[in-house]
Amino acid sequence: MVNRDIYKGRQFIILFFFGIVAIIYVIRLFFLQVIDDKWKSAAENNAIRRIVNAAPRGVIYDRNGAILVDNEMSYDLMVVPFNVKDLDTIELSFILGIDTADLMARLRKAKAYSSYVPSVLVKQLTPQMNAYILERSHKYKGFYVYPRTVRKYHTSGAAHSLGYIAEVNYNDMEKDNYYALGDYIGKSGIERYYETDLRGTKGVRYVLVDNFRRDKGSYKNGELDIDAVPGKSLWCSIDKELQEYGEKLMKGKRGSIVAIEPSSGEILALVSSPSYDPSLLIGSDRGKNYMKLQNDSVNKPLFNRALMAQYPPGSTFKLVNALVFQQAHIVNNSTLYSCSMGYAYGNRKLGCHGHASPLDIIGSVQNSCNAWYCRGLVSMLENRKYYKTTEDAYNHWYKMVTQLGFGQKFNSDLPYELTGFIPSAEFYNKHYGQGRWKATTINSISIGQGEINATPIQLANLVSTIANRGYYYPPHIVKAIGHKDSLNTSFNQKKQSGIESKYFEPVILGMERAVTGGTARRAAVPGYRVGAKTGTAQNPPYADHSLLVCFAPLENPKIAISVIVENGGFGATWAAPIASLMMEKYLTDTITRPDLEASIANRSIYYVK
Amino acid sequence: MKSRFDKRLIVYYLILVFIGFLSVLSTSYKQGHFSFQTSYGYQLIWIATSIILAIVICVFNNRFFWHAAPWLYTFFTIMLVVVVLFGTERSGAKSWLGIGNFGIQPAEFAKYATCLFLARRLSDMHCDLSKKKSLIPILVIIGIPIGLILLQNDTGSALPLLFLVFALFREGLTPWILIIAVCAVVLFVLLVYLPQWIVFALVVLLFAWMMFRLRKRKKYHLGLIIVFIIVTTYIFTVDLVYNQVLKPHQKQRIELLFGKINDTKGIGYNVNQAKIAIGSGGFFGKGFGNGTQTKLNFVPEQVTDFIFCTIGEEGGFVGTTFVIVIFVLLIGRIISIAEKSQNAFVRSYGYCIASIFFAHVAINIGMTIGLMPVIGIPLPFISYGGSSLWAFTLMLFTFVMESRNDNWD
Structure with a gap:
């Protein structure tokens, strides 16, 4: 018989061992459950999925409430x-x-x-x-x-203005952490500029998922969920019908039409031709179509000529000089300059066409006299009563021209505008040497040739300023955000042109006479007083560009337009009838000259480039 | 003589079974309809049958199991053989015996039978564990089920039987076995973290120091040298044995435990998810039915081997500690009753089941909190499953019944 009571003490060794294990486990659990926080977030990452609901993008209307873009x-x-x-x-x-x-x-x-x-x-x-x-x-x-939802276009026009949306790329996501992979972002035009208004706010829904990421219902009964807020609607200043009509007229031609409402700076039509159907850039073929458009190096449909093409403004620039010379007190209503088929200086001569001579300001605008403006520029730059040097005089000229909106961007809601070019005194100093240039050296700028470049929208803004007799609102394309009657206040700050109102009257009168009995007769609109100025921009070695700027009605201007038809020859040939039809369409909403319309719309210009 | 069942043991049992049911219910209950065709439905059936089983046991004569022990042991040993030959395989282990739609795991019952037979053997007044003659049959009794369960490819289920060494220790087994086991584990852990030659150098230093201290007592020298040779052999062969004997997944589990593998997707997925579930419970837990990790299937085997995760997630630190305390009380109570019993069979049996319960609890909970390698064995009374609940109920209530007439308190 073995007495095992001698081993009775061993129970405490065993109990001690069991107890130690229990204590170790409790300590371990204390660290795991109470001290260490990382497991809690790991659990949430495991089981809670954040599901983002895209907000429907804002609808874009035209100025009359017609839908341009909505969602489908x-x-x-x-x-x-x-x-x-x-x-x-x-x-x-x-x-x-x-x-x-x-x-x-x-x-x-x-x-x-x-x-x-x-x-x-x-x-x-x-x-x-x-x-x-x-x-x-x-x-x-x-x-x-x-x-x-995808974008749906209710117009085949205004592609450049409206822009398009595309999936965000890495850079977009870097810049703004609102975006996640697969989101859409405005890439150009209104879609881009008003992205934050249009996109709305994404909604968030938290759902529980299991280990296979299957949806297992909402988390905390959805109390953390946020509903998506639809994007704001935009009322575009574009008149859909006018825009589409402009594109119809420009078919087969390269160039642009910019129409502005002078009293507000709102763009009524912004036509760049050739263009493309905005519907090409939605849906599954977007990438393919975009590459096709981008690779079209002949027509460059993605290039927005209305804002980015820079042309010598030609005779349309005479309007600028007519205003500037008056404001500088170089000419007044009684100033007469003669013209003998041009202006001769040194052994050179700047030619002109046949017209009465001498001419006052009104006549110079009406007949687009080259000599008049050459003489005007010489009188100003070489005037030693007002200016110590040619450079001083030129700086004054430069200041007044740029104040009219040239050589700079408007920086409104228009994407990718270019500045055009007005040479500064330094530019000429560099080119000719300081003090080595004078009025006659650079006198082609008096008639809008030479170094000067302007964009179509700058020219339209010029006529808008003239129509307003002295001021303009930066041209912009969105009237109202969120609510039809709200005003897009970003751009309703009046800009003064620096030219006194009284100096506009002779210019306007000259523009009217150009229509009634001068170079711009084809810009006339039956029943309205129209002011216009043609331009023919030399484009050697190719055919000249055809330009026209105009506004109507004279007494209460509703529309100011610039039209440029590349290689269209004289301003009167192409640009004037197009402008006339545009004005008629906008002012009367009917076309009384369907033959003219047909002949313009159906004719193409053959481009060799 | 008046029969007195130990109420405390019964209360602990009921608490644990209830917690188990709540945990199974929480992970498998779908709002709105109750059904028996679900995990909690089956668990309810098994709890009910277990309680019936417990009541039935309590009406037996308290010599019954002493008499029945060899027969039960033989029966379940045969069952284990049958399983090895005809069993069905589930998740890699051939440990199930299908009877109609039901399957049972004889291994769980074999542990019960082993405890009974071992206790009978130990309570034999001629059994002296310091004698080889007595020790060998004991090792055979434990060795047969271990061998058969290993043949089923179910290493995990065999492991708790090794813990019967605690019972043997109480009945007089030399403490050297435990000391050697502890030394082997310590050396193994050292070898995991340190290069072989450093461990060897440490051992050389230790023995040199001991030789120096015992330089005058010549009788110890031979023993020390033999031990030194054994330890050295162990150090240089453990790698080989480890690589040859353990299966790749077992090695990975051990390496994972010691942080040698850092992986949360593949082999480490289970443990990582278990820790996330328990860790996310916080101090008070997420509340009944609110555990996202366990409810949404992130934790594998969440109602069986990893059920402690549900307790951890929904009950928090309070819940886990409570469960551990109940287990400590239960095992402590068993040992206390065993010690007070006048009956050697009751005492030995008490120590046997206390060892088995401890093994299951320590391995199961240790696995879910990353203190033990992943070994798939159930948490007694709590894990979902009929075989384990019945087997543990049998173990406990046999003890409750056997000890009823003892003068404990």
Whole structure:
């Protein structure tokens, strides 16, 4: 018999060992559960998915409330491979218009990605496909249709102004952490400038997911969820009909039409030709179409000529000089300059065409006399009563010209405008040497040739300023944000031109006479008093550009226009009738001269470049 | 003589079973409809049958299990053989015996039978664990089920039987076994973190110091040298044994435990998710039914081997500590009753089941909190599953019944 009571003490060793283990475990649990926070966030990352709902993008209306761009539901066919049962692949491939092998390949790809997480099987179903599948949804277990919104254009025009949206790239996401992969962002035009207004606010939904990331219902009954806020609507200053009409007239020609409402600076039409249908840049073919447009190096449809093309303004620039010379007290209503088929200086001569001589300001505008402006510029730059040197005089001239909006951007909501070019005194100093140039050296600038370049919108703004007799509002393209009657206040600050109002009257009178009995007769609009100035910008070795700036009605201007038809020859030939039709369309909403319209719209200019 | 069942043991049992049911319910209950065709539905059936089983046991004569022990042991040993030959395989281990739609795991019951038979053997007045003659049959009794369970490819289930060494220790087994085991584990852990030659150098230093201290007592010298040779052999062969004997997944689990593998997706997924679930519970837990990690299947085997995660996530530190305290009280109470018993069989049996319970609790909870390698064995009374609940109920209530007439308190 063994007495094991001698081992009784061993119970305490055993109990001690068990107890130590228990204490170690409790300490470990204390660290795991109470001290260390990382497990809590890991748990949330595990089980809570943040699902972002895109906000519908703001609608863009024209100035009269017609929809230019809105959203359309687009349906993607989604598949959860795990739930697919008894699939009739032949019928489904028939509905989707793809062959069965392609369908099977897509299904395999989806399954390879995940059996439980939905994958996109087919993007952007047609409405018929959608209807077919919804009708037969009981047959297609594991499939469902996921709605998303895409842009829908209600106009084939205004592509450059409206711009387009595209999926964000890495840089966009870097710059603004609002964006996540797959989001859309305005890439140009209004879509870009007003991105923050149009995009709205994304909604967030928190859902619980399991280890296969299957949706298991909302987290905390959705109390943390945020509804998406739709983007704000925009009322564009564009007149849809006028815009489309302008594009129709410009068909087959290169150039642009810019129409501005002088009293507000609102752009009524911004035509750049050739253009493209904005609908090309939505949907699944966006990338392909964009490359096609970008690679069209002959027509350059993506190039917005209205804002970016820089032309010598030609005779339209005489309006500027007529104003500047008056303001500088170089000429007045009684100043007469003679012209003998041009202006001779040294052994050179700047030619002119036949007209009465001598001319006052009014006559010089009406007849577009080159000599008059050469003499005016010489009188100003070589005037030693007002200015110590030619350079001083030139600086004064330069200051007044730039104050009219030339040589700089308006920096409004127009994307990618260029500045044009007004040479500074330093420019000439560099080129000719300080003190080595005088009025006659640079006198081609008096008639808008030489170094001077202007963009179509700058010319339109010039006529707008003239129509307003002294001031302008920066041209802009969005009237109202959020509410139709709200004013887009960013651009309603009046800019003074620095030219006194009284100096405009003779210029305007000259412009009117140019229409009634001068170079711009073809710009006339029946029943309205119109002021216009033609321009013919030399473009050696190619044909001249045809320019016209105009506004109407004279007494109460409603529209100011600049038209440029590249290689169109004389301003009167192409630009004047186009401007006339545009004004008539806008002012009367009817066209009384359908023959003229047809002859303009249907004729193309053959471009060799 | 008046029968007195130990109320405390019964209360601890009921608490643990109730916590187990709540945990299973929490992870598998779907709002709105109750069904028996779910995990909690089955668990309810198993709890009910277990309680019936417990009541049935309590009406037996308290010599019954002493008599039945060899027969039960033989029966379940045969069952283990049957499983090895005809069992069904589930998740890599061939440990299930299918009877109709039901499957049982004989290994769980074999542990019960082993405890009974071992206790009977130990309570034999001629059994002296310091004698080889007595020790060998004991090792055979424990060795047979271990061998058969290993043949089922279910290393985890065999492991708790090794913990019976605590019971043997109480009944007179030389403490050297425990000391050697502890030394082997310590050396192993050292070898995981340190290069072999550093460990060897440390051992050389230790023995040199001991030789120096014992330089005058010649009788120890031979022993010390033999121990030194054994330890050296261990140091240089453990690597080999480790690589040859353990399966790749077992090695990975051990390496994961010691932080040799840093992985949260593949082999480390289970443990990482278990820690996330428990760690996210915080002090008070997320509340019943609010555990996202366990409810949403992030934790694998969440109602069986990893059920402690649900307790940790929903009950927080309070819940986990409570469960550990209940287990400590339960095991402590068993040992206390065993010590007070006049009956050697009751005492030995008490120590046997206390060892088994301790093994299961320590390994299971240790695994979920990253203190033990992943070994798939159930948490007694709490884990989902019929076999384990029945087997643990049998173990505990056999003890409750056997000890009823003892003058404890």
